Amino acid sequence: MRVVAYRLIDVGELDIAVQLFEDILEMRPEEPQSYRDLATVLAQRWENPGWRLAHPQQADQDISRAMALLHQVVFGRWDQRLSEIEVIALMELNRLMAKVDRLLPEDRLYIVRPELDPRLAGVLDVGLRIVLNWDSDLTDVDLWVTEPTGNHVFFSHPRSAIGGLLSRDFTQGYGPEEYVLKQPIAGKYAVRAKYYGSRQRTLLGPVTVKAVIFTNWAQLDETKRELTLRLDQVNDMADVGQVWIN
Structure with a gap:
């Protein structure tokens, strides 16, 4: 579904x-x-x-x-x-x-804003954010990002020299996995997904992954792009897309 x-x-x-x-x-x-x-x-x-x-x-x-x-x-x-x-x-x-x-003005009748501890409130300064989700539970899909330097950021190498950071490796569930970078350097960022397998017995077949790519996260000039891809075979490494930073 x-x-x-x-x-x-x-x-x-x-x-x-x-x-x-x-x-x-x-x-x-x-x-x-x-x-x-x-x-x-x-x-x-x-x-x-x-x-x-x-x-x-x-x-x-x-x-x-x-x-x-x-x-x-x-x-x-x-x-x-x-x-x-x-x-x-x-x-x-x-x-x-x-x-x-x-x-929106603060007095809008139907707007209800949740309360947050001030220590948790505030938008992070992120120039590039990539989020990967998938549609099958108990499934291990990994987000891989190749930076313009040629460096690969993935589960066993979650930090990069230019500041890229990958979230925890979700080996079960639907994800998400997230890559963030505060100040992207110019060049191409390649987004890939690797399907390691599933513990779920299902007749649904391939796993579908959805990548959402943001630049200038939460700013007035934020951009957003969504990509959906099907992974057919275990150990598939699929090219999801790429983003160019000028």
Whole structure:
């Protein structure tokens, strides 16, 4: 069901994707990814200026719920195999809160902002952020980023000389895995995914991965690109895409 929802997002059918992710959350409330997926699509719908203008009350409710869902991921109690998704969700929550503060007046009736300890609040200064998710539980997919220097950043080499940092290696669950870099140097950043295998017995076949690439994270000139790819065979190393920094 997740892969269908991801495809719907790709073709702009956000209303249907929202309903699918609502259903997923109802079926799998024990998984933090269910909350994060729904938060992500609600936020994406809200970020469309035309949609906000046409549906102001629903838009306010959407962004309030998106922030609440991410807050739940950050502070919820999850299975140990899914730990550290909280760090990624906190980064995304701070981005939404900053964007709401920029775009909307504080007295909007339907906006509900979650409370955060000041030590956890604030947008990180990140010039490049790459996030990889996949659609199958109990599955090990690894994010690999090749920097312009030729250096490979991956699970056993999570830090680079230019400041690249890879999040914890998720060997089970749906991810996400995240690469961040504060000040990207000029050149090409190649994004790849390696499928190591799954502990889940399924008839669904290949694993579908979704990469989201941000530049100038949470800033006014932020850019975002989404890429979806199917991994057919265990030990596949697939080219997901690339981003050029000038």
